[in-house]
Amino acid sequence: xxxxxxxxxxxxxxxxxxxxxxxxxxxxxxxxxxxxxxxxxxxxxxxxxxxxxxxxxxxxxxxxxxxxxxxxxxxxxxxxxxxxxxxxxxxxxxxxxxxxxxxxxxxxxxxxxxxxxxxxxxxxxxxxxxxxxxxxxxxxxxxxxxxxxxxxxxxxxxxxxxxxxxxxxxxxxxxxxxxxxxxxxxxxxxxxxxxxxxxxxxxxxxxxxxxxxxxxxxxxxxxxxxxxxxxxxxxxxxxxxxxxxxxxxxxxxxxxxxxxxxxxxxxxxxxxxxxxxxxxxxxxxxxxxxxxxxxxxxxxxxxxxxxxxxxxxxxxxxxxxxxxxxxxxxxxxxxxxxxxxxxxxxxxxxxxxxxxxxxxxxxxxxxxxxxxxxxxxxxxxxxxxxxxxxxxxxxxxxxx
Numbered sequence: 001x002x003x004x005x006x007x008x009x010x011x012x013x014x015x016x017x018x019x020x021x022x023x024x025x026x027x028x029x030x031x032x033x034x035x036x037x038x039x040x041x042x043x044x045x046x047x048x049x050x051x052x053x054x055x056x057x058x059x060x061x062x063x064x065x066x067x068x069x070x071x072x073x074x075x076x077x078x079x080x081x082x083x084x085x086x087x088x089x090x091x092x093x094x095x096x097x098x099x100x101x102x103x104x105x106x107x108x109x110x111x112x113x114x115x116x117x118x119x120x121x122x123x124x125x126x127x128x129x130x131x132x133x134x135x136x137x138x139x140x141x142x143x144x145x146x147x148x149x150x151x152x153x154x155x156x157x158x159x160x161x162x163x164x165x166x167x168x169x170x171x172x173x174x175x176x177x178x179x180x181x182x183x184x185x186x187x188x189x190x191x192x193x194x195x196x197x198x199x200x201x202x203x204x205x206x207x208x209x210x211x212x213x214x215x216x217x218x219x220x221x222x223x224x225x226x227x228x229x230x231x232x233x234x235x236x237x238x239x240x241x242x243x244x245x246x247x248x249x250x251x252x253x254x255x256x257x258x259x260x261x262x263x264x265x266x267x268x269x270x271x272x273x274x275x276x277x278x279x280x281x282x283x284x285x286x287x288x289x290x291x292x293x294x295x296x297x298x299x300x301x302x303x304x305x306x307x308x309x310x311x312x313x314x315x316x317x318x319x320x321x322x323x324x325x326x327x328x329x330x331x332x333x334x335x336x337x338x339x340x341x342x343x344x345x346x347x348x349x350x351x352x353x354x355x356x357x358x359x360x361x362x363x364x365x366x367x368x369x370x371x372x373x374x375x376x377x378x379x380x381x382x383x384x385x386x387x388x389x390x391x392x393x394x395x396x397x398x399x400x
Contacts, residue, residue, distance in 0.1 A: 033056040033057065033058040033093065034046050034047050034050060034055065034056070034057050034058065035057075035058050035060070036057050036058065036059040036060065036069055036105070036107070037059075037060050037062055038059060038060070038061050038062065038063060038067040038069060038086065038107040038109060039062045039063045039109070040063040040064065040065070040109055041109070041116055041117070042107075042116065042117045043069070043105065043106055043107030043115070043116055043117035043118075043119070044117070045057075045105050045119060045121065048119065048120065048121055048122065049121065049122040049123065049124055050098065050121075050122075050123055050124070051123070051124055051125040052098060052099055052100050052123050052124065052125040052126060052127065052128050053097065053098070053125070053128055054095060054096075054097050054395065054398045054399070055095070055096055055097070055098050055123075056093055056094065056095045056395065057069065057071075057083070057093065057094045057095075057096075058091060058093055059083055059086055059091060059092050059093070059094060059107075060090075060091040061086040061087065061088055061089065061090055061091070062088075062089075063088060063109050064088050065088065065109050065110040065111075066085055066086060066087055066088065066110070066111055066292075067086050067107055067108060067109045067110070067111065068082060068083065068084040068085070068086065068107065068108040068111050069082065069083050069084075069086070069092075069094060069105070069106075069107050069108075070082045070105065070106050070107070070108070070115060071094070071096060071098070071103055071104075071105055071121070072103060072104040072105070072106065072118075073103060073104075074101060074102040074103060074104075076104050076118065079195060080096065080098075080103060081094060081096040081277060081278065081281055082094070082281075082285075083281075084111065084285065084288055085111075085288045085291065085292045092391075093391065094281070095277070095281075095394040095395045095398065096277050096281070096394070097128060097275075097276075097277050097398045097399070098123045099123065099127055099128055100123050100124060100125055100126065100127060101122075101123055102120065102121075102122055102123075103120075103121040103122070103123060104118050104119065104120060104121060105118070105119050105121045106118040106119070128399065129399075130399045131399070134327075134399050137326065137327045137330070138276045138327065141276060141279065141323040141324045141327060142274050142275070142276060142279065142323075144323045145274060145279050145319070145320060145323045146272070146274050148189075148319055148323070149189050149192050149267060149274070150267055150268060152185045152186075152188050152189045153185065153189065153193075153260075153263055153264050153267045153268075154264065155185045156182075156185035156186055156260055156263075156264075157260055157261060157264050159178070159181070159182045159185060160182055160256060160257055160260045161257055162178060162182075163175060163178040163179065163182040163223075164253035164254070164256055164257050165253075166178060167223055167227070167249060167253050168246075168249050168250050168253045168254075170246075170249075172227055175223070175227055176227055176228075176303070177361070179220070179223070179224060179227065179303060179305065180300070180303070180305035180308035180309070180365075181308070181359060182220075183220060183305075183308065183309060183312070184308060184312045184359065185312075186203070186204065186220075186312075187289075187308075187309045187312035187313050187316065188286075188312050188313070188315055188316035188319070189316055190204075190285075190286060190289055190313065190316070191281075191282035191285040191286060191289075192267070192274070192282065193263060196262075196263060196266045199259055199262055199263050199266070201213070201215060202215075202218050202219055202255070202259045203218075203219045203220060203256065203259050203260060203263065204219055204220055204221065205217070205218075205219060205221065206221045206298070206299070206301065207221065207222075207225065207236075207301075218252060218255050218256070218259075219252075219255075219256055219259065220256065221300075221302075222252050223252060223253065223256065224300060224302050224303050225241070225302050226243060226244050226249070226252075227302070227303070228302035228303050229241065229243055231301075231302040231303075231304075232302050235301060235302065276324065276327075276397060276398065277394050277397075277398055279320050279323060279324065280320065280321075280324060280393045280394040280397055281394055282320055283316075283317040283318075283320035283321050283390055283393065284317070284387065284390050284391050284393070284394075286313045286314070286316045286317040286320070287313065287314070287317055287383060287386065287387045287390060288387075289309075289313050290309075290310050290313045290314065290383055291380070291383060291387070293306075294306045294307075294309050294310040294313065295310075295376060295379060295380055295383070297368050297369065297371075300368070304367040304368040304369045304370075305365065305367075305368070306368040307353065307356050307357065307365035307366065307368055307371075308359065308365055310353065310379075311350075311353050311359070311365070314346070314349055314350060314353065314386075315350075317346075317390065318346050318350075321342055321346070321390065321393065324393065324397050325339055325342075327397050328393060328396050328397050331396050331397070334396060335396050338389055338392060338393065338396055341389045342386075342389050342390060342393070345382075345385050345386040345389060345390075346386060348382060348385070348386075349382050349383065349385075349386050352378070352379065352382050353379075356371070
């Protein structure tokens with residue numbers, strides 16, 4: 001999970017004063033990208049409308065906190081697409097296919113609380129036409145990834161129940177063994193899980209994130225803190241952190257089971273839908289998760305099992321890429337070159353991670369606090385080598 005990431009789908013985003021003047025309609029990404037400037041209290045979008053099609057937003061962060069940019073549906077709640085973890089002084093692109101209709105844009109400086117400067121955004125023109133062959137490939141990719149997501153969540157339900165039972169029964173050794181393994185399914189499909197309102201905060205928020213939003217600290221990391229209590233006390237020396245009693249354990253464990261079941265219900269509902277750009281952007285989002293919380297060792301701050309999450313995020317990104325690989329390769333020389341590069345970089349990333357262990361009990365991943373700064377820099381360099389071509393996948397795959 002990223003450093004601080006409340007979900008916009010949870011509540012309406014409030015508009016704030018200081019809305020800047022917008023220009024007229026501009027072309028989609030076949031022409032120039034739409035420039036977006038995210039500052040401490042504003043989200044300046046260079047246009048309030050665009051022609052339908054594949055649209056690229058070039059988001060620059062001029063503030064002093066990491067930020068996110070969202071395109072919201074006409075209700076101001078549902079997330080159409082997003083780009084996150086944009087560091088101060090950095091720029092990131094968001095590429096998305098937009099059909100005619102009404103939308104909203106907003107930014108979230110600090111990636112906490114409500115978004116700022118929500119504005120109406122209109123997509124004009126005709127509905128995007130997709131060739132029959134492209135549509136068949138897109139439908140197949142979406143169906144494949146939808147099935148994968150449902151399978152991961154179904155496995156998560158069973159694994160969480162076993163983990164929660166061990167924890168409630170006081171079998172700390174077994175609960176500690178299961179903790180990183182149980183999280184694998186969740187980390188593989190994390191961007192999808194984050195789209196369901198308050199479920200991700202309840203399941204996977206870390207202690208500082210829950211406190212920043214005045215939420216109860218629940219889920220995986222609340223149990224992690226209790227299981228690795230000495231580490232928790234060392235990390236928060238000014239706080240009175242004590243072990244949960246049997247009732248406290250039962251409460252937090254049962255809540256995790258209930259929240260994961262709610263996630264299962266959402267993913268298996270008739271209303272659950274994925275889009276092709278949601279899949280490709282989600283793949284990039286998984287690597288963003290690695291960069292912002294796994295690499296610095298913030299994700300599993302008590303257990304130091306971050307490498308399990310790291311590997312699962314990469315696996316999930318690779319599966320998402322794999323569902324659209326043939327579609328990308330069919331896009332001519334650009335697509336063929338991108339596929340060749342991604343195949344190589346995914347293999348190299350996983351080969352490097354394999355030097356630190358595996359999911360197997362006989363060969364577990366090393367504790368992340370034993371990974372040196374030099375080794376973390378090597379992991380970061382390879383992550384960058386993979387993230388850059390993956391960020392181009394959406395623009396190649398989407399129909400022009």
